[in-house]
Amino acid sequence: MKVKVDFDMCCSTGGCMQVCPEVFEVRSDGYLYILQEEPAEPLHDRVREAADLCPTAAIELEH
Numbered sequence: 001m002k003v004k005v006d007f008d009m010c011c012s013t014g015g016c017m018q019v020c021p022e023v024f025e026v027r028s029d030g031y032l033y034i035l036q037e038e039p040a041e042p043l044h045d046r047v048r049e050a051a052d053l054c055p056t057a058a059i060e061l062e063h
Helices: 015-018 041-055
Strands: 001-005 024-025 032-034 061-062
Touching: 001 032, 015 024, 015 061, 041 061
Parallel strands: none
Antiparallel strands: 001 061, 024 032
């Protein structure tokens, strides 16, 4: 799995970070950062949940 974010669509609400902080982080500058572009398999379910919860559908997952 590869994680991509459309940063033009991202509104940095932090929901993804709440679900999977190992992969997503909203920093003090207000921007989202991807900490692991290719997370290990044990994180895949939470990454999918984070993508599903994204209010702007900015998170894209490639398999």
